[in-house]
Amino acid sequence: MIEKVNCAKKAIELVEDGMIIGLGSGTTVRVFVEMLAERVREGMDVAVVPSSIDSHMLAVEHGIRVVSLLEHPEPDVCVDGADQVDRDFNLIKGGGGALTREKIVASASKKFYVIVDESKMVDRLSMPVPVEVLEFAYGFVRKRLADLGYVLKLREGKGKLRPVISDNGNLIADVDAGVIESPEEVEGALRIPGIVENGIFLAEMVDGVVVGRKDGAEVLRR
């Protein structure tokens, strides 16, 4: 937890008065929101474009002004967590099923900063890749992935029978692609009609990674 706090503290330094902030989702973002709310109470004027219903509610509960991507199609900065970050800054995201809106908000923003504790830093991406799939296409997508040697598994929910449904009304599933040698290749292979989006965020999107450790945090840039 202290790692997340240190990480969020450092990320707050990247935020300036008057900014529109693309807001990611997840537990690290939650800590960031708490600190951002403090700044807002102190008089900082910012607004957020949330990437999930969860983040939207969180911002509202903390008294942070929420705006839409329709009004602000190019936020100044996006701050979001990740499930894994490799040595080149490729990411896997979507552990919370928010990958599609997160990828949209991160792509739309002028800068994209990833906030993680050091346990997320890995040599190579290796966890199953979250995907959002149209229910209509599920059988086809599963077969196409099996033909490529990948196993697709529907996400098991908590407090709900499967499948987990995204904020956009689609299925959330995970693709086991083993240890990923080439994130570009796997990301390309996951571009199948019916997969709305996949959880590989290529390094070219990332402006910096804020890594939280027990004794502080640092911003790594490419």
Ligand SMILES: O=C[C@H](O)[C@H](O)[C@H](O)COP(=O)(O)O
């Ligand atoms: O769908 C969820 C998001 O991609 C999160 O940003 C990611 O899962 C990291 O979340 P956390 O900060 O809770 O580890």
